[in-house]
Amino acid sequence: MTAREPLLALSGVTLRAAGRTLVENLDLQIRAGERWAVLGPNGAGKSTLLAVLAGARMADAGRVTAAGRPIEGQREDELARLRALVTDRWVDPFKSTVLETVMTARYVFGAGDGADETLALELLAALDCGDLARRDVRQLSRGERQRVAIATALAQTTPAVLLDEPTAHQDPRHQAWVIEYLFAQRERALVSTLHDVNAAVRFATHALLLSGRGSYQLGPAAEVLQAEALSDLFETSITAVEAEGERFFRVHAARR
Amino acid sequence: MKRSSALPLLAFAALASGLLALAAGSVALSPERVLAAVLGQGDAAASDVIWQLRAPRALSAFAVGAALALSGALLQSLLRNPLADPYVLGVSGGAAVAALGAIAAGLGTAVVQGAAALGALATMALLFGLARRALFARNSLQSDQATVAVLLTGVMLAAFAAALLSLALSLAPDTKLRTMVFWLLGDLGGATDARAAVFALAVVAFALVVALVHAPALNLMVRGDLQAYTQGVRVAATRRRLILVSALATGAAVTLAGAVGFVGFVAPHLMRLALGNDQRVLLPASVLAGGTLVVVADTVARTAFAPLQLPVGVLTALIGVPVFLWLLAHR
Numbered sequence: 200m201t202a203r204e205p206l207l208a209l210s211g212v213t214l215r216a217a218g219r220t221l222v223e224n225l226d227l228q229i230r231a232g233e234r235w236a237v238l239g240p241n242g243a244g245k246s247t248l249l250a251v252l253a254g255a256r257m258a259d260a261g262r263v264t265a266a267g268r269p270i271e272g273q274r275e276d277e278l279a280r281l282r283a284l285v286t287d288r289w290v291d292p293f294k295s296t297v298l299e300t301v302m303t304a305r306y307v308f309g310a311g312d313g314a315d316e317t318l319a320l321e322l323l324a325a326l327d328c329g330d331l332a333r334r335d336v337r338q339l340s341r342g343e344r345q346r347v348a349i350a351t352a353l354a355q356t357t358p359a360v361l362l363d364e365p366t367a368h369q370d371p372r373h374q375a376w377v378i379e380y381l382f383a384q385r386e387r388a389l390v391s392t393l394h395d396v397n398a399a400v401r402f403a404t405h406a407l408l409l410s411g412r413g414s415y416q417l418g419p420a421a422e423v424l425q426a427e428a429l430s431d432l433f434e435t436s437i438t439a440v441e442a443e444g445e446r447f448f449r450v451h452a453a454r455r
Numbered sequence: 456m457k458r459s460s461a462l463p464l465l466a467f468a469a470l471a472s473g474l475l476a477l478a479a480g481s482v483a484l485s486p487e488r489v490l491a492a493v494l495g496q497g498d499a500a501a502s503d504v505i506w507q508l509r510a511p512r513a514l515s516a517f518a519v520g521a522a523l524a525l526s527g528a529l530l531q532s533l534l535r536n537p538l539a540d541p542y543v544l545g546v547s548g549g550a551a552v553a554a555l556g557a558i559a560a561g562l563g564t565a566v567v568q569g570a571a572a573l574g575a576l577a578t579m580a581l582l583f584g585l586a587r588r589a590l591f592a593r594n595s596l597q598s599d600q601a602t603v604a605v606l607l608t609g610v611m612l613a614a615f616a617a618a619l620l621s622l623a624l625s626l627a628p629d630t631k632l633r634t635m636v637f638w639l640l641g642d643l644g645g646a647t648d649a650r651a652a653v654f655a656l657a658v659v660a661f662a663l664v665v666a667l668v669h670a671p672a673l674n675l676m677v678r679g680d681l682q683a684y685t686q687g688v689r690v691a692a693t694r695r696r697l698i699l700v701s702a703l704a705t706g707a708a709v710t711l712a713g714a715v716g717f718v719g720f721v722a723p724h725l726m727r728l729a730l731g732n733d734q735r736v737l738l739p740a741s742v743l744a745g746g747t748l749v750v751v752a753d754t755v756a757r758t759a760f761a762p763l764q765l766p767v768g769v770l771t772a773l774i775g776v777p778v779f780l781w782l783l784a785h786r
Contacts (some may be wrong), residue, residue, distance in 0.1 A: 255681055275684060275688060276687040278687070279685065283686075291535070293537075294731065
């Protein structure tokens with residue numbers, strides 16, 4: 200596979216839910232080295248889009264390809280070497296250590312050995328969970344559990360990683376930590392839904408705005424993430440401000 | 456208990472319970488006579504008692520406990536619900552309806568067993584037919600709807616079977632009631648057919664092999680279908696196969712002994728508390744523990760109030776509940 204060939208691609212994809220058309224006729228190519236921020240109001244279809252990119256949900260129309268081939272015909276283990284997914288709905292019904300949880304990502308690579316465990320521990324440390332490795336995963340705070348979920352997805356060592364609201368439960372320090380760490384994953388293709396527009400500015404090379412009414416806008420982050428487009432997207436007033444030589448967005452509670 | 460030494464220890468306990476079952480009874484046999492008979496060098500009286508009566512019954516007891524415990528362990532993990540037991544799929548209810556029908560018609564033990572097996576298989580087919588959308592759908596990964604749909608279908612089948620059973624008990628003549636109630640409580644009194652016991656053990660062995668092949672996948676599915684799928688697990692196929700072998704094992708157990716209660720719930724729990732939740736250890740450990748529990752319970756059931764024999768289902772709960780509560784309090 201060449202660097203220019205997309206890892207994941209949508210062509211003419213339409214997503215519907217509960218009788219509404221969320222996304223219509225979407226063309227999207229995701230290549231290695233790109234970091235996509237997906238933004239949109241609640242219920243716009245962001246998580247649904249991630250599920251479609253992961254192959255866990257069929258598009259209602261259009262074609263989805265992974266590594267150039269239709270995603271619906273691909274085996275689970277092939278896809279598991281291509282993309283990982285961080286959901287925000289983790290399920291922990293029985294006791295399990297944090298390390299065991301991260302090691303589940305090594306399933307397709309066969310029996311876990313010492314190298315796998317080293318990788319898992321490194322990833323936990325990189326996400327500030329180094330001292331949680333022996334803890335029961337059910338006893339973690341939501342923020343800690345979410346960082347363990349991110350470490351688990353990265354332990355799958357896939358070229359593409361899909362993340363659903365990876366900073367939703369993080370305190371300010373860990374929100375910055377997670378965004379910086381993901382920003383540093385330059386070899387991979389990342390697609391992350393985000394609500395914080397400033398986190399999106401910090402994280403993304405590209406952005407996709409989903410209105411939830413079928414229309415969308417996508418392109419390089421610097422072009423797409425503009426005050427006017429974001430104001431229209433969220434139906435509230437968003438203004439750009441400069442501080443410390445960087446651009447920030449200020450979100451207001453209503454249209455002005 | 457160390458995880459590495461747990462399985463040998465449990466296997467030893469199972470063997471010990473087997474020897475106890477062979478030795479204990481109305482004709483008490485010394486350990487030497489039991490061993491001699493097992494090795495084919497015993498006296499005729501001891502050999503007859505052991506090979507004609509106690510060995511088939513002990514093997515049946517082990518098969519019943521092993522099958523129910525395996526089924527319970529699989530369902531608790533598949534449904535991510537610690538309250539699941541083999542009877543939530545309705546398979547035993549269907550078997551019971553057919554068995555009570557055969558008892559009401561005045562048919563013999565062998566026919567009642569055959570009817571129970573057919574009832575179990577028919578209910579399994581019904582379950583897979585009614586829940587086929589959930590079991591075979593592609594777009595079922597984002598929520599746990601698929602598993603819940605199968606569970607709800609099974610619970611409804613069980614409820615319908617329970618209604619039919621109540622009807623059968625209401626209409627049955629008094630002379631048949633005791634046999635029916637014993638069947639419903641779980642009773643090994645009729646389990647003297649060695650071939651039926653060996654067949655049930657073969658079903659359990661098959662189910663355990665299938666379960667162990669899928670144990671690594673099940674370890675991931677316990678943490679959510681969507682997560683397991685993205686990590687490379689063939690979620691839908693794994694779920695179908697494990698539900699199928701779970702239902703088969705339950706069918707084998709109820710065919711031999713009726714609806715023996717509690718062991719399918721408590722044996723996997725005991726093992727989970729003691730050994731953790733790695734399915735590769737939990738599943739074989741549950742098989743050994745469940746089998747041992749029913750062998751011991753049945754030995755007590757036929758000796759404690761001899762010559763009166765109790766239904767083994769009463770004893771499994773009487774032994775299982777205190778052990779479980781003790782472990783829960785002292786873990």
